[in-house]
Amino acid sequence: MIPTSLPDSLIATLPGSSYTDPGGFAQEQEHIFETMWFCAVRSSELATPGAFRTVEVGRESILITRARDNSVRAFFNVCRHRGARLCAEEAGEVKRAFQCPYHAWTYDLNGKLVAAPNLTKMPDVGRTEFGLVGVATREWLGYVWVCLAENPPSFEEDVIGEVITRLGDVEAIEHYGIGDLAVGRRIVYDVRANWKLIVENFMECYHCATIHPELTEVLPEFADGYAAQYYVGHGAEFGEEVQGFTVDGSEGLDRIPGVPDDQDRRYYAITVKPQVFINLVPDHVIFHRMYPVAADRTIVECDWLYLPHVVESGKDVSRSVELFDRVNRQDFDACERTQPGMSSRMYAEGGVLVPSEHHIAAFHDWVNERLGTPRPQ
Ligand code: FES
Ligand code: FE
Numbered sequence: 001m002i003p004t005s006l007p008d009s010l011i012a013t014l015p016g017s018s019y020t021d022p023g024g025f026a027q028e029q030e031h032i033f034e035t036m037w038f039c040a041v042r043s044s045e046l047a048t049p050g051a052f053r054t055v056e057v058g059r060e061s062i063l064i065t066r067a068r069d070n071s072v073r074a075f076f077n078v079c080r081h082r083g084a085r086l087c088a089e090e091a092g093e094v095k096r097a098f099q100c101p102y103h104a105w106t107y108d109l110n111g112k113l114v115a116a117p118n119l120t121k122m123p124d125v126g127r128t129e130f131g132l133v134g135v136a137t138r139e140w141l142g143y144v145w146v147c148l149a150e151n152p153p154s155f156e157e158d159v160i161g162e163v164i165t166r167l168g169d170v171e172a173i174e175h176y177g178i179g180d181l182a183v184g185r186r187i188v189y190d191v192r193a194n195w196k197l198i199v200e201n202f203m204e205c206y207h208c209a210t211i212h213p214e215l216t217e218v219l220p221e222f223a224d225g226y227a228a229q230y231y232v233g234h235g236a237e238f239g240e241e242v243q244g245f246t247v248d249g250s251e252g253l254d255r256i257p258g259v260p261d262d263q264d265r266r267y268y269a270i271t272v273k274p275q276v277f278i279n280l281v282p283d284h285v286i287f288h289r290m291y292p293v294a295a296d297r298t299i300v301e302c303d304w305l306y307l308p309h310v311v312e313s314g315k316d317v318s319r320s321v322e323l324f325d326r327v328n329r330q331d332f333d334a335c336e337r338t339q340p341g342m343s344s345r346m347y348a349e350g351g352v353l354v355p356s357e358h359h360i361a362a363f364h365d366w367v368n369e370r371l372g373t374p375r376p377q
Helices: 022-033 155-167 195-203 213-218 220-224 229-234 308-312 318-343 355-371
Strands: 038-042 051-057 060-066 072-076 091-093 097-099 106-108 113-115 134-140 143-147 182-191 266-272 276-281 284-294 297-306
Touching (some): 022 284, 038 060, 051 284, 060 143, 072 134, 134 155, 155 266, 182 308, 182 318, 195 266, 195 297, 195 355, 213 220, 213 318, 284 318, 297 308, 297 318
Antiparallel strands (some): 038 143, 051 060, 051 091, 060 072, 097 106, 106 113, 134 143, 182 297, 276 284, 284 297
């Protein structure tokens, strides 16, 4: 059992049940993922009008598409007639409209109800009134962000503001021109762990010396097991012998032209709550999005983004992909190793954080605040 009074240098974690309880997870879905801005899909997946993707945001299925005027639209993926799921596919393309497979109500790309069998005999069915219910959208960094809240919080404050807090200013990320980069590789990880274990892992580098041999070769300052990834706003320097951010430290790909000299040969890692992690290196950007699906399961979609000509020319990106793919697998293994312990009675009251993990305590306070359950003093 954890002693009731901890030494000053240690801080208690959340209790084990916070990582296993389905009721608590539903609360997080409601008060975090269905309330905040959520990074849903890469804009380039909706290249033309009618292209669509469906994603799970909190407990809702959301249909995201591009309208004729090229704007992005997102809707609850629920038919207004009797509630059938409108689109079952994860991705696809329609010509002009979405037709419900149940009774054939048909909605245009703006969500307006444009056809329904025998609609003329049902004059009280308003075509606008019974259109799909929309959710707020925003495009930034080449991704579509959605917000299910009736009154969405300020994107500038909550999303862009958080990036500024991590990096000092917004230019530090804009130099990479992330919206204009192309997806060189996408890997989807099915992680059998609670989403908070994944966030906590990303926030600390106390584990780097133990589980990340390749990463610590490239970034020697991570080898002392102390550097906090969450706070590498200064950028961790590549080792002297290292040529590029690759699995063997060999040369990388073409440097993104906007990256200034003082950001060259450096690695930046930032989290944008609640579900985005971004890594910036001179020749590519690694962009992770988490989709929490159960208390003990999280899907992580990770894109490796390069200059478009690098991808189009078919250059070999595998050595740079392999570095962070290994890091991801090492991290997710650690999270999966931790998940069963969360239901042990030994962990009912939680564990402890060492001083270099103090920002995880701030994350726990933030979660508690969102759920309206402040940490007992
Ligand atoms: Fe969709 Fe009836 S439920 S048309
Ligand atoms: Fe790690």
